[in-house]
Amino acid sequence: MNLFSEIRELVIEQLTAMQAEGTLPEGLDFKNVAVEPPRDALHGDMATNAAMVLAKPAKMKPRDIAEALAAKLASDDRIDTAEVAGPGFLNLRLDAGLWRDLVKSVLETGTDFGRSDMGQGKKVNVEYVSANPTGPLHVGHTRGAVFGDALASLLDFAGYDVTREYYINDGGAQVDVLARSVYLRYLEAHGQEVAFEDGTYPGDYLIPVGEALKDKVGDAYVGQDESVWLAEIRLYATDAMMDLIREDLKALGIEMDHFFSEKALYGTGLIEGAIASLENKGLIYEGVLEPPKGKKPEDWEPREQTLFKSTDHGDDVDRPVKKSDGSWTYFAPDIAYHFDKVQRGYDLLIDIFGADHGGYVKRMKAAVSALSDGQTPIDIKLTQLVKLFKNGEPFKMSKRAGTFVTLRDVVDQVGADVTRFVMLTRKNDAPLDFDFDKVLEQSKDNPVFYVQYAHARVCSAVKKASDAGIDIADATIADADLSLLSDPAEIAVAKKVAEWPRLVEIASRTNEPHRIAFYLYELASEMHSLYHTGKDKPELRFVQEDNPTTTQAKIALARSVAIVISAGLGILGVTPAQEMR
């Protein structure tokens, strides 16, 4: 039940009636008519811009339309008052019963309250993380992982059929580097002195892999040429790394539906097929790229390569799919992978990239546009950098030195819930400061705590009511006499709860899960505010021990807040706290 869309339907209905009566001309487009919460609560509960939007096409004065519409709306039971204001806004005050019905509805539907059918079951593929299988996930991956996972949950909540997918980059030269690095650790396990030169991965995480390899094959590879062991160890090592990554994801509470291996594309004809598909559209040619202007690489020399005419689909320059030696560039399997996704019949593709991959957005969009003849929309979200702080000092990361901060470093210190929430308190395209101390602080400066505390307070009130022998089961209080909730402070909370379904739709339309986090903060704030009003006004306390009926109504309101917080945190992948410690 979305009150805003319900009232919008009412507005459209009345506008249509006005057309039938001749008050408004025929042929008007109502799509821009909106019903929204007004910026200032003094203006009422909802406002519509209908008169202003329609004034021009109807060739009428906005206020005239507004006056006529106001008269119509005021006759509806649900509308208390409809007032024209400003340039032609129509401010509506709703019957208080609507808010009470809403609370009842929340209790009846539980955390499914706010689920939307706007996705209409459309198939969406959300690809995220997709880190190279060469080591544990680091902080940058963590943000992408949290963002992608929350977005997937959000879209699911909004009625889409969501697939969570991870593309394993296990086909390139970096896995050879991995294999050689593991080989060094393997020799080390046999007691040899080894040196990690540039171009190898020196991280400690490969030590157990080398040891396990020794346990598995004994000394079979010792002193052998690369040709003997490279392919075997590559396979072994990438498997081990993927196990590691799966563990990392699990620590964050993330489970993928599907892992797609780049390696599996080779030798199957899939890459050739995808490129052939582009070729059939006349988008593949042999040519020489212009050198980049300004910062020209010193060793630049013109080379003829196989190019994808991505400029036909919005890119700035055409992109090579083959190196000058005839082998595929990394872009070719990427094209094949996205071709596969298109062919799997998704209605929408979403890719989550790190900010350092911003340069690939246009070419990927161009590829999908070309491969699907513009039929499959793709949205690519970039997650900006995370800056880590501890004791106010920046945390240095250096992958080369093997001392980069891993996902585990973060999750082990602050927990998955805090990690996830904090990473979602910023727009994906804004850089994020992550301070190990601040995120654990128990104060209102810390949104994680603040929201959790609001939920815990409800739990505590519910427990107190229960201890007083009052039946406060959701099923019971859904039928409580909610007309006992009449104080403006209480109605204000109900109104905030009522915004939840609308918020879900906005967040999913824009693919911006951070809006959930901000909304939860606002909702928590309303909750804390009401809670404290009860200090000065005992009649507003949730638990009235001598009055079970009133208590049930008040607990109903509190529970509706807790339910929405649970649902919201659920989308973010955070567990609501029953109590604070």
Next chain:
RNA sequence: GCACCCAUAGCUCAGCUGGAUAGAGCGCUGCCCUCCGAAGGCAGAGGUCUGAGGUUCGAAUCCUCAUGGGUGCGCCA
């Protein structure tokens, strides 16, 4: 050189499909527990929304240009 992202209060950031007097936290100035609901609440000060044009009844939001910051730019993935 080109492309993409960003610029909102002293600081960190929200701001919906373009809507009314641009919001929140921190910090600052006050107020609220003789523990029975202060890990909190209430109030105040603080803004030419980087700048200049444009579109519009209406612009922080859309367009153009400028300035400042970030990221990326064939034979790495």
